[in-house]
Amino acid sequence: MPRYVVATVEEIPPGQRKIVEVSGISLGIFNVGGEFFALRNRCPHQGGPLCQGRLAGILQAREPGEYIYSRPGEILRCPWHGWEFDIRTGQSWFDPRRVRTRRYPVQIEPGAALLAAADAPPDPEAPAPGLQKGPYVAETYPVSLDRQYVVVELPAAG
Amino acid sequence: MTLTAMQESTGSRTALRLVDCDIHNALASDQALRKYLPARWRRHHELFGMRGHAGAYYPRANPHAARTDAWPPSGLPPGADLDFLRAQLLDYWHIDIGILNPLIGAGGVLNLEYGAALARAINDWQIAEWLEPEPRLRASIVVAYEDGDLAAAEIDRLGDDPRFVQVLVVARTAEPLGRRKYWKMYEAAVRHGLPIGMHFGGSGGAPITGAGWPSFYIEDHAGMPQSFQPQLTSMIVEGVFEHFPSLQFVLIEGGFAWLPSLMWRLDRAWKLLREEAPHLRRLPSEYIREHVWITTQPMEEPPRPRQFAELLAQLGMNDRLMFATDYPHWDFDAPDEAIPSWLEPELRQRIFAENARTLYRL
Numbered sequence: 001m002p003r004y005v006v007a008t009v010e011e012i013p014p015g016q017r018k019i020v021e022v023s024g025i026s027l028g029i030f031n032v033g034g035e036f037f038a039l040r041n042r043c044p045h046q047g048g049p050l051c052q053g054r055l056a057g058i059l060q061a062r063e064p065g066e067y068i069y070s071r072p073g074e075i076l077r078c079p080w081h082g083w084e085f086d087i088r089t090g091q092s093w094f095d096p097r098r099v100r101t102r103r104y105p106v107q108i109e110p111g112a113a114l115l116a117a118a119d120a121p122p123d124p125e126a127p128a129p130g131l132q133k134g135p136y137v138a139e140t141y142p143v144s145l146d147r148q149y150v151v152v153e154l155p156a157a158g
Numbered sequence: 159m160t161l162t163a164m165q166e167s168t169g170s171r172t173a174l175r176l177v178d179c180d181i182h183n184a185l186a187s188d189q190a191l192r193k194y195l196p197a198r199w200r201r202h203h204e205l206f207g208m209r210g211h212a213g214a215y216y217p218r219a220n221p222h223a224a225r226t227d228a229w230p231p232s233g234l235p236p237g238a239d240l241d242f243l244r245a246q247l248l249d250y251w252h253i254d255i256g257i258l259n260p261l262i263g264a265g266g267v268l269n270l271e272y273g274a275a276l277a278r279a280i281n282d283w284q285i286a287e288w289l290e291p292e293p294r295l296r297a298s299i300v301v302a303y304e305d306g307d308l309a310a311a312e313i314d315r316l317g318d319d320p321r322f323v324q325v326l327v328v329a330r331t332a333e334p335l336g337r338r339k340y341w342k343m344y345e346a347a348v349r350h351g352l353p354i355g356m357h358f359g360g361s362g363g364a365p366i367t368g369a370g371w372p373s374f375y376i377e378d379h380a381g382m383p384q385s386f387q388p389q390l391t392s393m394i395v396e397g398v399f400e401h402f403p404s405l406q407f408v409l410i411e412g413g414f415a416w417l418p419s420l421m422w423r424l425d426r427a428w429k430l431l432r433e434e435a436p437h438l439r440r441l442p443s444e445y446i447r448e449h450v451w452i453t454t455q456p457m458e459e460p461p462r463p464r465q466f467a468e469l470l471a472q473l474g475m476n477d478r479l480m481f482a483t484d485y486p487h488w489d490f491d492a493p494d495e496a497i498p499s500w501l502e503p504e505l506r507q508r509i510f511a512e513n514a515r516t517l518y519r520l
Contacts, residue, residue, distance in 0.1 A: 045495075046490075046491065046492040046495035046496055047492050047494065047495045048225075048227075048492065049227060052226070052227050053226060054226060077226075079225050079226040079227040079228075080225050080227075080488065080489075080490050080492075081488065081489060081490075082219050082220070082488065
């Protein structure tokens, strides 16, 4: 599965996000309290730019008059119609089985490991390392040995 | 026209011509109308301001009821920055023609002469700041609809300007819109060949539901058909369409899944009670199919596509459905997603542009 370097860790502080385009797909990369998540920047409802939406918590009630607010910063609301998605799973809040946005695995990796993987000569016996420097990153972020990077895995094209 | 030029001018996102029948242009600030008001009303505007019926406005989920991505970088409110509206709406979706429906509340102002002065100022603001600089835009004439004479005067002032394509009223008026107090407005609209567009919202003094004042905005939002239904019923039953046989009436942002059942109920009731309103010479549904047009946003979204096809069949108004986005509001409909892609291409083109071009003579 191709992997793309999309940002340095410092570039997306907790509570912040970055919209990137990888392999023709717009993604939102989110830092929620030090954990990184990647969601497709397209709402399954009408195609709104989901990852530009507000991050909030979820408000629940077991009965009228009761308000339980939890998981602040983990629920993404589409900027158009306010559909709510769980940033950890990509599932919608109101219909988690049927409505979801695509979520992609994210890892934090040191620059040294990325460079080693990218430079390694192809070994026919070993599984392909799969690292690809995303075109956006190649221009903006030369990967250096001593920094931490946000890496997203996308399914292979086609 | 070459194929390439055709594609460029007709929208790569839908590959169809596109008319957006409901765009909300907004004032940059409460000072924006100053220069369009005569001194007498400018002073009133500054000293006293607008006073309508209170309570009908329920706080929206989003400030200015806007898409949260619709705030222009200029810092102006959503819908107030023409350049941003061009970029985010007209250019992005390749919209050929967009119709402005400013919701500034002039028609609901209780001081009718002040309301009429505001309506004139809003219309002159539309000409100077929207229609002159952007040829893709058309506008509705804002009027003080609670007074037939004042409304008619404004329609007569602007009715021959082809950039104004309809007269704007709201779904919540002081009385049902079929009542005679509104007829001079209809007479003027007919005189200039303009439809009456009735938009979601307003504040006429009555509670916003037939059961009284609700607690939540969701009740206001989802319950709007209960203002559209009696308005349309009143227009029919009072005989407006008998009296003004060329008058056309547009339901803007009120939905339409409720309309087949209203037609069934009215037709049945007319057969039973026809003698109460003998001026109705035909089935109510016949007036509806000859006088009423519908904008699509907020799109009806039944759980299964087949149910939408059934709805269209029950409605029987494929030549009267017109696409609208409601930009920049939070319940915006996207052109490439809101209208089911499996509809016949010819029908999609009618909904996206041809029906509106027919009605508004675009």
